[in-house]
Amino acid sequence: MMTLSWKTMLGVSSLLLMSVLVSSQDAASETKPAQETVPVGDTPPVSCTVEMDKIQGLKIDIDVLRAENEQSKEQITELTNRLNIESQVGIKQKEQLEELSATLAEKQNAEAVVFKYKDELERVMGELTNAQAQTLQKHTETEELMAKLASVERERDEAVQKVNSGADENQKLAEENAAKLVQALNENQQLSNSLETLREENKKCGDEKVSIESMLRKTAEDKVSISKLHIECTKASMATADELNAKLQVKAEDIEELERLNEECKINSEATSQDLNAQLVKSKAAVNSLESAKDECINNMKARTDELNAKVAIGDKQIKALDQENTECITSLSEERNKARATEERRKINEEREESFKLYFFAASGLLGLDVLYTILKYLCSGSSSHEEVAVREEVPTKKKGNKKSNSKKNK
Structure with missing residues (x-):
């Protein structure tokens, strides 16, 4: 069991x-x-x-x-x-895109500098145009002053002829001439002041203009001395005609020297104008070259931008494929x-x-x-x-x- x-x-x-x-x-x-x-x-x-x-x-x-x-x-x-490996390639492409973006920013800054220089050049050209206009105005004023000097000299010649014409009329003419000489001295002083102003404003004339101004001052002093001599002659009841003619001849030579210097000043002014015109032509050529360089830079920047956009699109496609x-x-x-x-x-x-x-x-x-x-x-x-x-x-x-x-x- x-x-x-x-x-x-x-x-x-x-x-x-x-x-x-x-x-x-x-x-x-x-x-x-x-x-x-x-x-x-x-x-x-x-x-x-x-x-x-x-x-x-x-x-x-x-x-x-x-x-x-x-x-x-x-x-x-x-x-x-x-x-x-694909991630490393994507990182390298991203770095290249960052470098290209930095290059594009630098080119944009360069374009801004070009525009700034263009504005500065336009301002300088405007100043040159104004300076040229002022120079032409000063030349016109100088010609007017020389015309006034010529009229004064003609009046003085007429006064000399009147002195030679007669002793009786000489007293009257001497007084009139003295008054005219005083007026001429005042005008000459004004002319001197104007010439000094021209000398301060138009420093480009150089040493020749300084010499002209010094001779103008000397001429003014000679005119003052002439006026003093006329006054003495009036007080002394008239000097001999030969001495007066000799002095007038000397003064005429001084006037001729002054006219010659004036012609030289005109020639120098024309040369200065030609230099200004040449500088203006050079400035225009520089502006044209800057504009062409600007256009070329803009075209290069556009092409580079298109290339960058294409590369960015390719990079996006590659990133999507990698994802x-x-x-x-x-x-x-x-x-x-x-x-x-x-x-x-x-x-x-x-x-x-x-x-x-x-x-x-x-x-x-x-x-x-x-x-x-x-x-x-x-x-x-x-x-x-x-x-x-x-x-x-x-x-x-x-x-x-x-x-x-x-x-x-x-x-x-």
């Missing part, structure tokens, strides 16, 4: 273990294909061989999955390196990781199943009969047997157990 109870307990425990295995088999039945039903017969070694072959096939599949996992890891490494490749790479990486995780989980389940199968097989082979073990293996291999078929197939081993019990009673 002790022996029977012990065997019964072992059978119940083995059945419980097999039920646990069946439940795990049902859980994995979705991923495992259905196996063919092993025909009924006394061939348990063949079924074990089939199971071992299946286990070997699962190991081969695991090895293939591992190789695919290694290959996917290599592809991931290659894609990562490629992504790093798309990065997204695809991340997607593929996630898929590969999911596949590797599922493969690892399947491998662990298969290993656990293999170990459980070995354990259950050896335990059942030691505790149960071959018929019961064969029925269980057939049920596991089919994966779709119903509880009724299991109950029908278990009737044979129960009968055999009953025979064994009767035999054991008979032996006893």
Whole structure:
């Protein structure tokens, strides 16, 4: 009785273990294909061989999955390196774009400087035009002053002729001449002041103009001395005509020298005007060259801007392509990781199943009969047997157990 109870307990425990295995088999039945039903017969070694072959096939599949996992890891490494290279290229292109932007800013600053110099040049040209107009005005004033001097000299000549014409009229003419000389001296003083103003405003005439002014001052002093002599002559009741003529001749020579200097001043003024005109022509040529340089700079800046815009568009396309490749790479990486995780989980389940199968097989082979073990293996291999078929197939081993019990009673 002790022996029977012990065997019964072992059978119940083995059945419980097999039920646990069946439940795990049902859980994995979705991923495992259905196996063919092993025909009924006394061939348990063949079924074990089939199971071992299946286990070997699962190991081969695991090895293939591992190789695919290694290959996917290599592809991931290659894609990562490629992504790093593309990122470096994008960084270099970004640096080039920054350098081009700095160059464009420098050219814009240069254009602003050109415009500034152009305004300054226009201002200088305006000043030159004003100076030329003032110079022409001063020349006109000088000619008017020289005309006044000529009229004064003519009046003085007429006065000299009147003095020579008669002694009686000489007194009257001397007084008139003295008054006219005083007036001429006043006008001459004004002319001197005007000439000094011209000398201060028109410094470009140089040393010759200074010498002319000094001679004009000397002439004014001579005129003052002449007026004094006329006054003395009037008080002394007239000097000899020859002395007066000699003095007048000297003064006429002084006037001729003054006219010659005036002509030289005109020539120098014309030369100064020609120099100003030449400078004006040069300034216009410089303005034209600056305008042409400005146009060329603007055209270069436009071409460079178009080139930069094209490069920026290419860079945007490359960045979009890199973003798309990065997204695809991340997607593929996630898929590969999911596949590797599922493969690892399947491998662990298969290993656990293999170990459980070995354990259950050896335990059942030691505790149960071959018929019961064969029925269980057939049920596991089919994966779709119903509880009724299991109950029908278990009737044979129960009968055999009953025979064994009767035999054991008979032996006893």
